[in-house]
């Protein structure tokens with residue numbers, strides 16, 4: 001039987017995490033209840049008041065904010081942050097009101113829908129552990145399938161910078177509307193004088209973990225958008241990804257999708273910026 005703790009402060013949660021072996025954090029429980037059946041102890045994060053979406057200089061999203069709350073947030077509906085809203089809208093409806101943004105990222109799987117937009121938006125995760133806190137770019141949390149840099153640490157919140165004249169877009173293709181994606185891609189785009197002034201690209205299902213497409217970003221910056229640039233950017237993108245073949249799609253098909261989704265995201269951002 002699993003012993004269940006419900007701490008009311010982050011300090012208490014961290015201390016519990018260090019007090020036992022075979023102990024794990026639980027937020028929405030949509031993953032942990034399926035995948036880790038031999039755990040002895042669970043530390044519930046739901047009483048830590050980490051459930052918020054706040055606007056200041058940028059946006060702060062508490063780690064236990066649910067995907068449903070992200071979808072419903074007026075703050076995240078438009079402009080630079082809308083890829084988060086779009087991503088939450090595609091999340092499987094049966095679990096979106098339990099699943100949290102922190103759990104979605106901390107699970108460290110390629111199919112995490114919230115990770116590509118967080119990566120594209122240059123979001124940072126605020127971590128707290130027994131030896132203090134640190135702030136880490138989201139794409140640097142991942143170390144392989146279900147492996148992160150977290151060292152008995154809690155993701156407390158995500159911080160997203162403020163952007164001007166910027167749009168973002170999340171694109172997902174799944175076998176059905178309510179399935180995990182075959183490929184996902186998020187883009188953040190700033191245009192100035194007909195050139196791309198800034199861009200961020202996060203890709204899902206393209207490697208063991210959600211990926212920041214840094215080579216493609218570097219190629220696109222300062223370019224004027226035309227057919228040749230879009231085609232070349234797609235070719236660079238598929239060189240830096242390593243999708244795998246699974247029951248959902250072959251790696252070859254996923255590479256074709258990556259190019260298609262890059263184009264769709266770009267067009268969706270441009271449409272929004274006009």
Ligand SMILES: Cc1cc2nc3c(=O)[nH]c(=O)nc-3n(C[C@H](O)[C@H](O)[C@H](O)COP(=O)(O)OP(=O)(O)OC[C@H]3O[C@@H](n4cnc5c(N)ncnc54)[C@H](O)[C@@H]3O)c2cc1C
Pocket residue numbers: 024025026027028029030031032033034045063064090091092094095098099100101102103104105106107111112113114150153154155156178179180
């Ligand atoms: C039927 C079904 C459909 C699904 N559909 C989708 C989908 O469409 N898109 C998608 O992306 N995913 C989907 N998932 C996967 C899953 O729901 C998500 O990954 C979910 O967001 C996990 O969040 P959670 O709060 O439930 O995490 P939990 O199950 O509570 O925890 C997951 C992991 O994260 C750790 N953790 C949780 N919170 C923190 C924190 N704050 N700091 C550090 N570690 C933490 C836990 O210890 C655990 O290892 C689906 C799952 C199911 C069962």
